Amino acid sequence: MITLYFDPGLGAMIIQTIIAAVAGVILFSKNLMYKIKVFLGITKDNKKDVFDDIDINKDSDLENKNSSEL
Amino acid sequence: MNSKNAHSSSFRDPSGYVFTENGKIKRAINPIYFKQYKALSDSGFYNDLFKNKLLIKHEEVEKTDEQIIISAEKIPFITYPYEWSFNMYKEAALLTLKLQKYCLEHGFSLKDASAFNVAFHNGKAIFIDTLSFDFYTEDSPWRAYKQFITHFFGPLVLAHYHGAQQLKLLSNFIDGIPVKMLSSLLPFKTKLNPLLYSNIHLLAKLEDKHNEDYKGESKVASLSKKGQLNIIESLYNYIKKLQLKEQSEWGNYYDKTNYTDDAFIEKSQIINAWIKAIKPERLIDVGGNDGTFVRRIDFEVNNALVCDIDNNAVDFNYKTMKLNKEQFMLPFVLDVLNPSASIGLNNKERDSFLNRIREFAPNVTLALAVIHHMSLSGNVPFRNSAQFFSTFSKHLVIEFPKRNDSWVQRLLKSKGEFENHFSFYSIENFEIAYSEFFTITKKTPIINSDRVMYLLEVKS
Numbered sequence: 137m138i139t140l141y142f143d144p145g146l147g148a149m150i151i152q153t154i155i156a157a158v159a160g161v162i163l164f165s166k167n168l169m170y171k172i173k174v175f176l177g178i179t180k181d182n183k184k185d186v187f188d189d190i191d192i193n194k195d196s197d198l199e200n201k202n203s204s205e206l
Numbered sequence: 207m208n209s210k211n212a213h214s215s216s217f218r219d220p221s222g223y224v225f226t227e228n229g230k231i232k233r234a235i236n237p238i239y240f241k242q243y244k245a246l247s248d249s250g251f252y253n254d255l256f257k258n259k260l261l262i263k264h265e266e267v268e269k270t271d272e273q274i275i276i277s278a279e280k281i282p283f284i285t286y287p288y289e290w291s292f293n294m295y296k297e298a299a300l301l302t303l304k305l306q307k308y309c310l311e312h313g314f315s316l317k318d319a320s321a322f323n324v325a326f327h328n329g330k331a332i333f334i335d336t337l338s339f340d341f342y343t344e345d346s347p348w349r350a351y352k353q354f355i356t357h358f359f360g361p362l363v364l365a366h367y368h369g370a371q372q373l374k375l376l377s378n379f380i381d382g383i384p385v386k387m388l389s390s391l392l393p394f395k396t397k398l399n400p401l402l403y404s405n406i407h408l409l410a411k412l413e414d415k416h417n418e419d420y421k422g423e424s425k426v427a428s429l430s431k432k433g434q435l436n437i438i439e440s441l442y443n444y445i446k447k448l449q450l451k452e453q454s455e456w457g458n459y460y461d462k463t464n465y466t467d468d469a470f471i472e473k474s475q476i477i478n479a480w481i482k483a484i485k486p487e488r489l490i491d492v493g494g495n496d497g498t499f500v501r502r503i504d505f506e507v508n509n510a511l512v513c514d515i516d517n518n519a520v521d522f523n524y525k526t527m528k529l530n531k532e533q534f535m536l537p538f539v540l541d542v543l544n545p546s547a548s549i550g551l552n553n554k555e556r557d558s559f560l561n562r563i564r565e566f567a568p569n570v571t572l573a574l575a576v577i578h579h580m581s582l583s584g585n586v587p588f589r590n591s592a593q594f595f596s597t598f599s600k601h602l603v604i605e606f607p608k609r610n611d612s613w614v615q616r617l618l619k620s621k622g623e624f625e626n627h628f629s630f631y632s633i634e635n636f637e638i639a640y641s642e643f644f645t646i647t648k649k650t651p652i653i654n655s656d657r658v659m660y661l662l663e664v665k666s
Contacts (some may be wrong), residue, residue: 147412154431
């Protein structure tokens with residue numbers, strides 16, 4: 137582990153436990169709401185979205201394959 | 207340590223430094239980072255990121271016991287966070303979170319989350335600091351968390367509430383906007399939002415409290431990996447949905463110009479014919495709005511920089527670029543009356559716009575519908591603007607709206623009693639002043655309009 141070359145902020149290090157707990161509740165409730173909405177059939181699919189999901193697709197080279205075909 | 211000529215921004219991280227050699231961007235890695243570098247290379251971590259175009263590609267060119275040298279793909283033009291539009295900023299923030307999640311899943315962690323670690327290349331945000339990855343220590347909090355808040359999350363939330371101009375703050379606060387300031391700038395209602403309260407207001411409070419712990423008595427709490435992933439995912443979801451509140455002033459610019467359809471098409475044809483003859487590899491459109499005219503050029507340029515003072519127009523251009531999956535286009539925010547300066551340590555850490563454009567060396571510059579704004583709104587005499595443009599490229603395509611043009615009239619009327627001070631604004635004076643620096647190669651009036659197009663060539 138390299139000694140850090142900038143100040144991470146002591147408060148910021150301590151507080152992350154609290155933030156993580158809050159984030160956990162938010163994610164849980166959003167997820168629940170989403171499931172309810174799907175169940176009721178009121179979700180909207182935004183296909184024009186410019187940004188993808190957080191997950192990086194490791195195995196699929198689909199994007200690269202497509203672009204090399206062009 | 208920095209035996210080779212290290213880049214002036216590359217001094218903070220002891221792991222290594224960037225330098226240029228024969229025009230190539232190289233990175234020297236010091237022994238302190240060998241273990242990490244080996245693990246990242248051998249596990250295929252770097253390769254996965256290359257494949258997904260999330261990290262700038264590099265290859266190893268030299269390896270000794272004292273140093274490893276890698277050569278990185280060169281990005282033609284580096285833009286800085288304070289030159290990004292709102293959605294560009296968002297993409298950079300999301301990229302950083304995406305990388306941190308991927309890191310955690312593979313036993314690594316980002317050791318810093320500076321907005322300057324991201325650049326735009328081939329139509330996408332890309333991470334450029336190859337040495338930012340470190341091993342993850344079980345149950346440790348994210349060390350770069352606060353940096354992420356001050357560099358990315360804070361400015362974006364500020365922009366959401368107070369407009370995209372807020373993003374320019376980073377040119378003064380080069381290491382992120384202080385949390386205390388973020389907290390005080392945000393409206394009270396943000397305290398009622400659990401995510402904003404915990405990530406900004408509470409953070410500001412705790413930072414303040416622990417500020418004076420010089421003895422290091424406070425204990426760093428442990429945080430499970432799941433907990434850290436929760437933070438990252440909740441920030442990701444929030445940022446992804448974040449929108450600007452303000453409406454675009456220029457968003458529908460071309461709907462409210464004084465052009466007739468004929469004039470618009472003719473202007474575009476004139477540009478097209480001239481550009482085709484010049485055959486440029488690189489060009490810059492100063493005041494290019496949403497990139498309309500550059501997109502209508504029927505010649506394949508490798509790189510087109512399209513800048514505008516209005517963040518919304520740049521953002522509109524960026525979204526179009528994303529939807530069309532264009533790789534040649536690079537939109538960014540630029541105020542011609544105050545281009546980004548050289549800042550940071552020794553005033554050399556982040557390069558000025560003028561230095562970067564000199565290095566980029568465009569073959570042609572477009573300045574369409576800019577001169578009247580510079581001359582009449584900015585009070586810049588023709589000679590000064592001519593001198594300014596003459597440093598960009600050999601060719602300049604410039605559009606001159608005559609005094610009768612309705613936009614010019616509008617700008618003149620807004621001067622009230624000072625209208626007479628702007629009597630210099632005439633096509634004759636324009637030609638005289640510009641002839642000092644340029645030769646007029648071509649001159650074509652646009653039909654059904656009070657505008658004239660010029661193709662100029664810099665006098666050697």
